[in-house]
Amino acid sequence: MRDPFRLDGKRALVTGANTGIGQAIAIGLAQAGAHVIAAGRSSCDETVAMMGGGEALMLELADPAAAAAVVAEHKTLDILVNNAGIIRREDSVDYSEADWDDVMDVNLKAVFMLSQSFAKSAMARGAGGRIVNIASLLSFQGGIRVPAYTATKHGVAGLTKALANEWARNGINVNAVAPGYIATNNTTALREDPKRSAEILSRIPAGRWGDPADIAGAVTFLCGAASGYVTGAVLNVDGGWLAR
Numbered sequence: 001m002r003d004p005f006r007l008d009g010k011r012a013l014v015t016g017a018n019t020g021i022g023q024a025i026a027i028g029l030a031q032a033g034a035h036v037i038a039a040g041r042s043s044c045d046e047t048v049a050m051m052g053g054g055e056a057l058m059l060e061l062a063d064p065a066a067a068a069a070v071v072a073e074h075k076t077l078d079i080l081v082n083n084a085g086i087i088r089r090e091d092s093v094d095y096s097e098a099d100w101d102d103v104m105d106v107n108l109k110a111v112f113m114l115s116q117s118f119a120k121s122a123m124a125r126g127a128g129g130r131i132v133n134i135a136s137l138l139s140f141q142g143g144i145r146v147p148a149y150t151a152t153k154h155g156v157a158g159l160t161k162a163l164a165n166e167w168a169r170n171g172i173n174v175n176a177v178a179p180g181y182i183a184t185n186n187t188t189a190l191r192e193d194p195k196r197s198a199e200i201l202s203r204i205p206a207g208r209w210g211d212p213a214d215i216a217g218a219v220t221f222l223c224g225a226a227s228g229y230v231t232g233a234v235l236n237v238d239g240g241w242l243a244r
């Protein structure tokens, strides 16, 4: 019997795969047997080397429509992981329109447009597929000084459910993983602030920051047969943060 956690023969595209959580996801999917297209605005050559195969793709998400057109050229994808995201910190009273727009475009508009492009192609082929979006604790909580990030991550959770409802009948499962505090570039500022860092660590029941590989395992599960009846879910991978 085929291992329901394996992804052999599947083709996956992961955005923001040059570093951090995206790189770990790409490696995790490759270890499960998928052919992974590691996509990024920065070179993903290191990720391809770490995967020992697959391919790299330059993909700039600041122009979501152009990025969706690039994804549309990859007509035989089985899996799309919308991982790339940015965070801009500023007091809300001073938050600039430019920062708001930049965060909206990468974190939410690109997620929608890439998902739409992926689904169009899958439906045209009569194939199903898997979309996994990377949400956040700030899909549930407000955060501090990150209004655009919080709005987009709440949006990612809602969009995940909206697309899951529409596309389930086409065999396209749409889920999200909500990482807790993971040690990546995204959280460097928090980890370098001794007070914030201690506050965060003391509240995590698991007693440690998350590792990008912690997220890769959950995403891999959501891409395989083992999760065939899971759609519209937002899976928290947070060391217990939200349970507390």
Ligand code: NAP
Pocket (backbone or CB within 6 Å): 015, 016, 017, 018, 019, 020, 021, 022, 040, 041, 042, 059, 060, 061, 062, 083, 084, 085, 086, 106, 134, 135, 136, 137, 178, 179, 180, 181, 182, 183, 184, 185, 186, 187
């Ligand atoms: P990261 O190390 O900063 O990685 C972010 C990725 O997104 C990088 O590959 C980055 O590329 C890419 N990216 C940013 N803007 C882009 C653009 N315009 N076009 C294409 N790619 C772009 O952060 P991370 O922690 O791995 O974050 C990955 C995802 O997890 C994000 O959606 C983030 O919101 C989410 N998340 C992270 C945490 C955490 O604790 N770390 C918690 C919750 C959710 P460059 O390297 O070229 O900038």
